[in-house]
């Protein structure tokens with residue numbers, strides 16, 4: 039088997055797997071046994087790659103990651119089970135069922151009872167003792183996979199794999215993250231006092247977390263967005279920019295078992311990209327829909343003749359650029375005006391709240407990133423990780439949060455790293471926007487040429503030339519949100 043044959047085979051497996059997973063998330067009939075079997079086949083395919091090939095590095099990295107992922111599937115499911123069956127409230131219910139980890143955020147956004155939110159937060163913090171052993175075991179097994187399969191390929195640890203995939207060194211990443219956190223700290227703390235008074239009528243407490251604020255902070259703005267139809271608007275935008283919409287499908291149907299958040303599937307890059315979307319609250323939907331369509335715009339623009347690894351081996355720090363970039367339009371007063379949201383006071387208010395959420399994002403993700411990096415680098419115990427996390431949240435977010443909270447997050451206990459990629463991408467997205475404004479003017483989205491230029495940037499897939507628009511200058515992003 040030569041490399042080309044291996045790639046063709048692996049791509050067929052990948053396509054079948056994503057198609058089946060798409061159906062599952064869409065709430066359509068799907069075959070669970072097929073999903074399990076395909077995961078096993080994928081695992082074998084990755085192992086055969088490592089036995090036969092040493093390059094390209096993108097595929098070496100992906101193969102080890104796939105093995106780590108598929109060989110810890112049982113523990114992943116155990117974590118999912120423990121979250122929903124053990125992290126459950128004794129006293130509080132939502133829609134007739136006890137609040138559990140999955141319905142927690144929804145509960146927080148629905149209830150106006152602060153004491154109830156505090157009690158659930160405290161109870162769930164206590165109950166992290168049920169998920170802690172599973173998280174510990176799963177991460178230990180992932181570490182073992184890297185030792186076993188990666189040592190000979192110079193990828194001896196999960197952290198080493200992540201850094202090589204993102205093309206950054208450990209010290210570069212840490213100083214980048216710390217410098218953003220340091221710049222955001224003070225303006226965030228000031229803004230937190232202000233916004234808390236406005237939307238909560240009191241000072242923020244440890245149980246008023248990022249996800250609670252992300253919902254509550256827009257509560258009185260939603261009414262101005264009820265007439266905006268996100269899927270139609272974003273389709274019109276991308277059509278005007280001359281993207282090939284025949285490659286992108288948006289499913290906006292409401293099915294009972296459909297995944298609640300918008301999500302994008304790269305079923306076959308670039309020809310078959312699918313976005314799932316479910317209407318919930320107007321402004322939140324607008325942001326989510328543009329974010330996922332940014333992923334779709336990106337994946338559908340990759341050159342169909344690019345290599346297998348350039349089409350699929352795109353790092354998160356690159357993939358999230360285009361989603362954050364397109365989502366940026368939903369925060370752009372000029373673009374919002376074109377959607378019919380014209381009240382100056384509303385647009386000003388919205389800008390202030392968006393800036394607050396961006397600052398919250400930077401401080402929170404600084405703490406998240408630094409904790410996870412230390413976790414892998416120093417092989418921390420669960421207790422040490424929680425202690426460190428409490429210290430980092432105090433330092434950057436400024437609140438005294440119990441450190442066990444990291445185990446209740448939806449990315450930190452699941453992904454190897456992932457979190458700093460959002461920070462890398464947010465900075466690059468701001469630079470990309472600046473780049474387009476420089477070439478095509480402030481309202482670049484009105485020019486079909488801007489679409490063509492974007493496609494040129496995105497066409498190489500994983501081999502993207504970031505230096506064409508990015509110097510990794512955090513100043514561009516930070517200036518926007520601290521203005």
Ligand SMILES: [Zn+2]
Pocket residue numbers: 329333358361
């Ligand atoms: Zn995304």
